[in-house]
Amino acid sequence: MRSAIYQALFVAGLGFLLFEAIVAVRANMQARGIPTDFGFLDNVAGFDINQSLISYSATSTYGRAFLVGFLNTCLVSAIGLVLATITGFAVGVARLSKNWAVARFSMVYVESLRNVPLLLQLLFWYNAVLKALPAPRESYALPFGAYLNNRGLFAPELVFGPGAPWVVAALLASVATAIVAQRLARARRLRAGAGLRLGVAAAILILVMPVAAFVLAGRPISLALPELKGFNFVGGVRLLPEFVALVLGLSLYTAAFIAEVVRAGMQAVPRGQSEAAAALGLSRALALRLVVAPQAMRVIVPLLTSQYLNLIKNSSLAVFIGYPDLVQVFAGTVLNQTGAAVQVIFITMAVYLAISLLASLAMNLYNRRFALVER
Template sequence: MQTATKVPRPRGSVWTDPKARAWIFQLLAIVLVVAMGWFLYDNTMTNLEKRGITTGFAFLNNTAGFGIAQHLIEYTESDSYGRVFLIGLLNTLLVSVIGIVMATLLGFLLGVARLSPNWLMRQLATVYIEIFRNIPPLLQILFWYFAVMLSLPGPRQSLSLLDTFFINSRGLYMPSPTLSDTFGLFMAALVLSVVAIVFLARWAKARREASGQIFPVALSAVGILLVVPGLAVMVAGSPVVWAIPELTGFNFRNGWVMIPELIALTLALTMYTAAFIAEIVRSGIQSVSHGQTEAAYSLGLPAGRTLRLVIIPQALRVIIPPLTSQYLNLAKNSSLAAAIGYPEMVSLFAGTVLNQTGQAIEVIAITMSVYLAISISISMLMNWYNKRIALIER
């Protein structure tokens, strides 16, 4: 009996192998990108050399020679451009953090109000959202700065609140604290209060899961925060000494000042971003099945606790991803401050420093890197929180 002999299959070329073709195309793409990058770099360096323009970051050690309206750290005109960069970074972070916190609070309130059974509250929230989200943020910044802040009276006719806070065309003047010798005792009492509240919240949660009985944790936490640190203040005295702004001559002295550019920028970005956050919150709440609300009501939970304990925790899984995009937009929109002269990264570093030094490539690269780092940090933080609250299936 004859056995069939296997005929060897002819080996094809690399172009007939899908894996080989994939590797070849990827290598060609890498080579093309590297070659393009090298061409741009070589062309840029050649042009800079022909024009006698020096490169590098040594200019950061040179003296700046100009003043800055707002700086969170000590600064004089004899400081370097490196310190100017740090001041611009801190001012950018200040606007971003304040704007994110205020826009989140306002956006959540508006989002809940959009679903309120109260007709007037629902319509007011709708009008707010439709107005502020459809006006470009730059126009809102210009409105708050030129039409509101600069139209306020001068320092001598300042608007005051309790003779402690004063607002005028030069900004908002607030008391500034100075730590006293009893501050350590006050902080110890405050830390003790926070620890007690944490244990109280855990005990209340375990009690609720075991018996269904609800303990008023929020009211108890407020009471603990008022009583324990309050006793420390009564025993040892005030932990801080407040410096009240005083009108001397043509301006106020002592205290803190929030310049009008910062107020206008913060208000505009907050109100603009809050309109988008409100719609995100509304859609997130509506994504939760109505059966969850009915089940909570059947267990005797009031509307407020149903929203806080049942609806919002489930809605957050839908809210967080688009909310991250709004945070990123707010941080990047802070660069619009250049239109009113607020000393953040773009107006201070990519504006004044660039004009004085002529180091366009280095200055723009540093500015772009800062906004990239801020955006990536926000994304990483929000992604971590999103994973933490994600549903875990059994």
């Protein structure tokens, strides 16, 4: 009873302090003419945003501006996670390579990038690399009709016609059929020759069905190439220098930490597992893929979750290079114009908390595939 009384008194005291703080903040905000509710989200923003995944103009509302910043943050985080994962796993495996040059280069990469502050790396990519590129008329011509200059990366854009859904449906159907056929082959334990023929048939199916649908639908998908007109390129997809710098900085910086996680996970697997795989006649690559990697993932996945969360939160540093993410748009411009600091900061913190919790949930569900099942 005494313990319960102490806990009840503590909770009551904490609730009282929180209530008094809310009352005092509300009174001060009302005295200064600052809005105390969320009605300001319906007001006209009056400013433009140079990158938006949805329609937006200066006549849009603050709520629309919040949505633009939120989607930009999600876009950067998603692309950064993919690139950081691919690069980190490649560098982590390379650190264990028997090739002296590859192992040492990977070590230099890891030790160099993870010991330099991320903000400095973002400023380096933005000011020293991308801003130093030539003007649009002297752009670097890249493969597939893309161009790179100091105004960004201009790439071809896919243009979808009326029959495009049929092509996409054919592609999805062919991939699903190939996956089902592969699972059936594994279930029946087909011989190597039969499995190879099935794999070739699945590859042909994935290629033939979408191509046939593309031709029959009248070629509804085309490419819009960027063209130089005047002092800039017109058409295609434009990736802002701020976006490219942010993605490069986040992915390469986080990849250095992921590489160390991968290396530690690989080395945590007992050496006898690799020796047993070699005794069975497996090559080093097969032993790594079929024996070492599945066991190492039990160590890698929990630590990988922390690095993913760090990348998502570090995306807020985009404000220092001018990329319109959630912090720059909502916690910056909207806050300065409305003065509703409490509501804006609360919403921003809640969004990052929700994204991080969802990412943690997804990684925990994925971790169940590799966790040891105990009785």
